[in-house]
Amino acid sequence: MGKETAQKINKPRAIRRLVIWYKRNSAVTSIVDTAASSAATASNVAGNMVSGAGSVVTTASNVAGNVAGNVVSSAESVVNTASSVVSNASSIAKNTLQPLVFDPLKRLQNNDNILDKVEESQSKRIWIAVDGMGGDYAPGPILEGCLEAISRFPINIKFVGKIEKVKDAAEKTGLAELLENEIENNRLELIDSGEPIGMNEEATAVRKRKNASINVAMDLVRNNKAEAVYSAGNSGAMMASAIFRIGRLKGIERPAIGALFPTRDQTRPVLVLDVGANTDCKPSYLHQFALLGNIYAKDVLQVQKPRIGLLNIGEEECKGNDLSLKTFELLSSEKSFDFGGNCEGRDVLSGSFDVVVCDGFTGNILLKFLESVGGVLLDILRSELPRGRRGKVGSAFLKSNLIRIKKRLDHAEHGGALLLGVNGICVIGHGSSKSLSVVSALRLAHSAVNHGVMDNLNQLQKLQVLNS
Numbered sequence: 355m356g357k358e359t360a361q362k363i364n365k366p367r368a369i370r371r372l373v374i375w376y377k378r379n380s381a382v383t384s385i386v387d388t389a390a391s392s393a394a395t396a397s398n399v400a401g402n403m404v405s406g407a408g409s410v411v412t413t414a415s416n417v418a419g420n421v422a423g424n425v426v427s428s429a430e431s432v433v434n435t436a437s438s439v440v441s442n443a444s445s446i447a448k449n450t451l452q453p454l455v456f457d458p459l460k461r462l463q464n465n466d467n468i469l470d471k472v473e474e475s476q477s478k479r480i481w482i483a484v485d486g487m488g489g490d491y492a493p494g495p496i497l498e499g500c501l502e503a504i505s506r507f508p509i510n511i512k513f514v515g516k517i518e519k520v521k522d523a524a525e526k527t528g529l530a531e532l533l534e535n536e537i538e539n540n541r542l543e544l545i546d547s548g549e550p551i552g553m554n555e556e557a558t559a560v561r562k563r564k565n566a567s568i569n570v571a572m573d574l575v576r577n578n579k580a581e582a583v584y585s586a587g588n589s590g591a592m593m594a595s596a597i598f599r600i601g602r603l604k605g606i607e608r609p610a611i612g613a614l615f616p617t618r619d620q621t622r623p624v625l626v627l628d629v630g631a632n633t634d635c636k637p638s639y640l641h642q643f644a645l646l647g648n649i650y651a652k653d654v655l656q657v658q659k660p661r662i663g664l665l666n667i668g669e670e671e672c673k674g675n676d677l678s679l680k681t682f683e684l685l686s687s688e689k690s691f692d693f694g695g696n697c698e699g700r701d702v703l704s705g706s707f708d709v710v711v712c713d714g715f716t717g718n719i720l721l722k723f724l725e726s727v728g729g730v731l732l733d734i735l736r737s738e739l740p741r742g743r744r745g746k747v748g749s750a751f752l753k754s755n756l757i758r759i760k761k762r763l764d765h766a767e768h769g770g771a772l773l774l775g776v777n778g779i780c781v782i783g784h785g786s787s788k789s790l791s792v793v794s795a796l797r798l799a800h801s802a803v804n805h806g807v808m809d810n811l812n813q814l815q816k817l818q819v820l821n822s
Contacts, residue, residue, distance in 0.1 A: 488587020499792025663697030
């Protein structure tokens with residue numbers, strides 16, 4: 355009993371030392387010290403009570419008859435009370451220490467989750483067409499992500515693909531029963547199609563293969579049977595199919611792919627476009643990208659007055675190549691949005707801009723670079739942690755935080771990019787998308803539909819610059 359009591363007393367002291375090592379902020383350290391001290395005091399009291407209870411039990415065993423029974427009964431009651439005090443002390447210490455030490459980013463993430471739940475609870479259920487055959491791992495992970503998204507968001511899915519392959523994939527992944535249940539509940543519908551457009555095929559293949567999965571999915575949007583479409587397949591083919599099947603917005607010369615990048619403020623990402631649809635651009639293209647991004651930032655990101663930036667090698671208006679210089683003139687003279695000037699590479703993630711425009715060649719390099727940052731950063735931090743017992747303890751404290759940092763930088767958490775400039779909501783997923791990416795992409799599609807992005811994009815047609 356003495357050894358157990360000593361361990362309970364030493365545990366808060368060890369926690370206190372680790373907290374002081376981990377936390378440098380004096381105010382937080384003071385609060386943690388108070389919590390640890392309270393836990394130690396409670397443990398001492400509990401230990402004394404347990405010790406006293408043990409003595410009572412020993413004495414009671416030497417007493418005969420009814421007296422022994424009464425004393426033993428009282429002793430058991432004291433032991434139970436002591437155990438309850440120990441449990442409460444542990445619970446108080448855990449609840450006090452956990453938010454301050456083990457989970458410093460929890461508040462930010464909880465705020466984000468609360469906003470998501472409010473948004474989802476206030477929105478109607480919509481139909482989204484999914485190219486189930488597009489992607490490196492389709493159709494299994496795509497189907498898994500769709501089934502998960504149905505349970506989390508107010509959406510229904512029209513899953514397009516070769517039905518036999520889809521059902522075989524469901525059997526292999528253990529999703530067959532769930533698939534049948536969602537079909538019976540009219541929350542998922544299987545739509546038969548041909549083979550997908552391969553990743554190595556030309557985008558123009560969509561014209562020859564009318565029953566390709568992306569074409570069938572796009573037709574559902576064109577015929578108003580779905581309000582958005584998602585594909586993790588050939589992005590060029592998706593863009594071509596969108597242009598041929600649902601058409602461009604009037605006045606928009608080239609659609610752009612817009613991707614959300616994280617910033618210092620977790621609640622305010624930056625929209626970067628174009629990230630791959632147009633490798634060679636004219637100044638007028640970038641001007642139109644800014645108009646599209648401005649509306650998206652207002653509607654979906656809920657930024658009242660988005661700040662637009664032009665990606666460049668310097669802040670000065672005289673910097674950059676011919677494309678940058680001519681685009682700067684166009685954006686500076688535009689009165690329908692707030693142009694904040696040139697945005698250097700180091701400013702993209704700073705939160706200084708809400709929308710950053712660039713040509714697709716530069717944007718795609720930027721996107722692919724960012725995708726690698728999360729994993730590399732986590733590996734570097736792991737390798738730099740101290741070795742031995744102290745390093746293991748430090749790793750235990752930092753592990754959850756490092757995972758959340760990687761999560762904020764992980765492209766799978768954003769899931770996909772919007773194809774802006776076509777006459778419908780189109781979300782393009784990464785070719786290597788798995789279930790988590792699919793869930794995130796479908797959330798993005800739902801958000802775009804729910805905020806009426808297309809209604810406001812169609813208002814662009816009234817701008818004189820698009821009619822000239």
